[in-house]
Amino acid sequence: xxxxxxxxxxxxxxxxxxxxxxxxxxxxxxxxxxxxxxxxxxxxxxxxxxxxxxxxxxxxxxxxxxxxxxxxxxxxxxxxxxxxxxxxxxxxxxxxxxxxxxxxxxx
Amino acid sequence: xxxxxxxxxxxxxxxxxxxxxxxxxxxxxxxxxxxxxxxxxxxxxxxxxxxxxxxxxxxxxxxxxxxxxxxxxxxxxxxxxxxxxxxxxxxxxxxxxxxxxxxxxxxxxxxxxxxxx
Numbered sequence: 360x361x362x363x364x365x366x367x368x369x370x371x372x373x374x375x376x377x378x379x380x381x382x383x384x385x386x387x388x389x390x391x392x393x394x395x396x397x398x399x400x401x402x403x404x405x406x407x408x409x410x411x412x413x414x415x416x417x418x419x420x421x422x423x424x425x426x427x428x429x430x431x432x433x434x435x436x437x438x439x440x441x442x443x444x445x446x447x448x449x450x451x452x453x454x455x456x457x458x459x460x461x462x463x464x465x466x
Numbered sequence: 467x468x469x470x471x472x473x474x475x476x477x478x479x480x481x482x483x484x485x486x487x488x489x490x491x492x493x494x495x496x497x498x499x500x501x502x503x504x505x506x507x508x509x510x511x512x513x514x515x516x517x518x519x520x521x522x523x524x525x526x527x528x529x530x531x532x533x534x535x536x537x538x539x540x541x542x543x544x545x546x547x548x549x550x551x552x553x554x555x556x557x558x559x560x561x562x563x564x565x566x567x568x569x570x571x572x573x574x575x576x577x578x579x580x581x582x583x
Contacts, residue, residue, distance in 0.1 A: 360528070393569050395511075402561065402576060403503075403511065408568040446511055450569040454527040455501075455513040 361385050361449050365458025371466045378434040380445055380461045387427045388451035394423055394432045397460075398443045406445075407432065439465055468492040470562050470574035477580045483550040486577045488562030495543040496520040499565040502536065502547045504558040505576070512558075516565065517545055552581045 362385040372378050382392065394407040405414050407423035410430060420435045434441055442465055447458040473487040488500065502514040515526035517536035524536045535548045545562060560577045563570035 391569075397505075402573045405569075405571050408571075414571075444510075448511075448513075448569060453525060454515075454529070455569075457511040457513065460510045 360454055361388060361452055361456055363447055363449055363456050363458040365447055365461055367461060368459060369462040369464070371464045372437050373466045374437055374439060376437045378437050378441075378463060380432045380447075380463075382425075382430045382432075382447035382458045384428045384430075384449055384451075388449045390426050391449060391451035392423075392425065392430050393448045393450070394421075395446045395448060396441075396443045397446065403446065434463075437463070437465070468564065468572045470564060470572060472560075472562060472574040472577045475578040475580070477582060478552050479583055480552055480554060480581055482552050482581075483548055484552060484579050485546055485548040486560050486562075486579070487544050487546050488574050489542065489544045490564065491543065493564075496540060500536075500538075500545045501563045501565055501570050502534075503561045503563055503570070503573075505561070506555070506558045514547065514560075519545060549579075552579075554581050557581045 364383045390410040392410045395403040397403040406417050411423045422433050424431050444460045444462045446460050469491045471489045476484050496519050499516045501516045517524045519538045538545045562574040564572040
């Protein structure tokens with residue numbers, strides 16, 4: 360199985376801060392990576408697909424980068440509504456695997 | 467508009483089985499694979515597998531092989547996920563999710579399955 364190591368597991372930042380979350384794959388997955396946002400009590404929502412493509416309707420402060428084994432999700436200016444847990448998902452190989460999640464809070 | 471509507475919460479005893487349904491609407495049911503993902507409280511998301519609603523072909527994650535079964539009924543645009551030999555650590559929210567050109571975008575509302583004696 361491909362292991363997805365996500366970091367940090369939790370973080371606290373101020374409104375307006377730049378936030379970066381990293382996912383590292385145990386072997387190359389090309390660009391077969393997505394990022395999901397899950398707010399408390401809600402269904403996961405896809406933010407980014409194909410590593411760097413922004414889902415329609417998602418604010419432009421979210422961006423994704425990477426290829427191969429190293430990927431990042433960046434929130435350029437953290438907003439209160441961004442409080443959530445964020446997950447990466449690799450779908451290059453079966454079984455699909457998620458990162459462990461990053462819980463983002465406001466300081 | 468695409469909708470995935472899942473069946474209601476279940477409480478099961480250890481060793482029992484649970485069958486969760488997911489009814490699709492707003493698109494061609496047989497044209498898109500359906501995946502199942504679970505959210506274990508405090509542990510994150512875990513992928514269970516997929517079913518091709520057109521052919522009935524399935525692919526399961528190794529962790530669930532032998533315990534999970536995915537089926538479909540095309541007459542009512544519904545897929546089912548059955549998990550057997552339930553353990554306490556199967557307590558989770560189970561989601562169906564529709565595959566698009568990339569991975570999974572549209573998710574059902576989730577079904578809480580509680581395993582308790």
